[in-house]
Amino acid sequence: MLNGERKIVRPLRWAMVGGGRLSQVGYKHRTGALRDNTAFQLVAGAFDIDPERGKDFGVNIGVEESRCYSDYKTMFNEEKKREDGIEVVSIATPNGTHHEICKAALEAGLHVVCEKPLFFTTEEVIEIKQLAEEKEKIVGVTYGFSGNQMLLQMRAMIEKGDIGDIRMVELQYTHGFSATDEADKYSAAQKWRVDPKIAGPSFVLGDLSTHTYYMSQLIMPDLKISKLLCDRQSFIESRAPLEDNAYVLMHFENGAVGRMWTSSVNAGCMDGHRIRIVGSKASLEWWDSKPGELSYEIQGKPAQTLIRAMPYLDESCNADERLGALHVEGLxxxxxxxxxxxxxxxxxxxxxxQETLDNLVYPDINAGLEGVRWIENCVRSADQGSVWVDFEYEQKTHLL
Known part of the structure; x- marks a missing residue:
């Protein structure tokens, strides 16, 4: 169980690029990083494309005014001159800026935590992966749902054979908040997400399904896709060529089949984020709206609901427990x-x-690479007329 005691010698000196007052994700980064004050200390930032607004925001969250910078390049240069300069930076900016900021951070000798999808192409990720290895730095990706510990319970149960051979994989991440084009017109955060120049080659496949795809990899690290078929739609026509809805069918190397539904136009849906794994003996299902529960259904027996923080769970699951049973945890x-x-x-x-790194389960740059590869394969299938395509892999060097 986690109780805030230090896991490292001292907090890391941390900064943010983006994540300011108008950001949809900045607060999530700060609540995550600063939840254990023994892990990170926020000491600097280039929080906003508007320097004055960024400085005002930084001061209001407790950062020294002199360390609230106008842009990331200035921050990297100035912090490098300080004995107490930053050691790690989080990138919480639109997709199209990730690559250049990440590269600049690594060249400045910084570790990086970056929003997803990591970059536009696998070639860009491979370039940055090589640079990170050269600089001996970590690049992490904020697949923010993947820290829900019941996912590790699913992983452990599948590894032990509790559900038998995997036959079917049902993945869904949908909501209805883009069912009209209202936000496209008035929300800065939505506008860039439907602009191919900034968002990249996809909308919901990149913005939503990469979360769920990584979570499926975390749960089933040995299950590999052999081929897929992606059918994507732009129900709000002005979003074309980017999709606001997509269906993906998958065939896996072990003979299992699967499908992913991802959508921002699932009208009326507040939280359609689910993962169901069907085996030859039993099924497991997790739902984001009830993250502390796991449905375990054994063929021929009454359905069970496994509850977070209980002693019958796997130790890998309970190692990430924070509040104890009866107290609700969440995102x-x-x-x-x-x-x-x-x-x-x-x-x-x-x-x-290296031993700690080899045994640590977290979304590293390889997870970011596989997320971009997922998008590329889906877009390739859809753009060829929604046809089956062989899933193009690169052999992994690090097990998720």
């Missing part, structure tokens, strides 16, 4: 869990502790 705890693992990874990298 902020999930972010805190992955940020703590980012800190542990950074500390291990700096100490040359």
């Amino acid at each position: 902020s705890d999930s972010w805190a869990n992955i940020y703590l693992k980012f800190a542990i990874a950074i500390d291990a990298k700096d100490r040359g502790d």
Whole structure:
């Protein structure tokens, strides 16, 4: 169980690029990183494209005015001159800026935590992965839902054979908040998400389904896609060529089949984020609206609901427990869990502790690479007329 005691010698000096007053994700990063004040300390930031608004915001969250910078380049240069300069930076900016900021951060000798999808192409990710290895730095990706510890319970049960051979994989991440074009016109955060120049080659496949795809990899690290078929739609026509709805059918190397539904136009839906894994003996299902519960259905027996923090759960699951049974955890705890693992990874990298890195389950740059690869394969299928395509892999060097 986690209780805030230090996992590393001292908090890492941390900064943010983006994540300011108008950001949809900045507060999630800060609540995650600062939940354990033994892991990170926010000391600097280039929080906003508007320098004055960014400075005002930074001061209001407790950052020294002199360390609230007008842009990331200035911040990297000035912080490098300080004995107490930043060691790690989080990138919470629109997709199209990730690559250049991440590259600049690594070249400045910083570890990086970056929003997803990581970049536009796998070639860009491979370039940055090589640079990170050269600089001996960590690049983490904020798949913010993946810190929900019941996902680790699913992983452990599947590994032990509790559900038998995997036959079907049902993935869904949908909501209805873009069912009209209202937000496209008035929300700055939505406008860039439907602009291919800034968002990249997809909307909901990148913005939503990459979360769920990574979570499926975390739960089933040995299950590989052999081929897929993607059918994507732009129900709000002005969003074309980017999709606001997509269906993906998958065939896996072990003979299992699967499908992903991702959508921002599921009208009336507040939270359609579910994962169901069907095996030959039993099924497991997790739903984001009830993150502390896991449905376990054994063929021929009454359905069970496994509850977070209970002693019958796997130790890998309970190791990330924070509040104890009867006390509700949620998304902020999930972010805190992955940020703590980012800190542990950074500390291990700096100490040359490869054993810790090899055994730590967290969304690293390889997870970001696979997310971009997922998007590329889906877009390739859809753009060829929604046809089956062989899933193009690169052999992984790090097990998720």
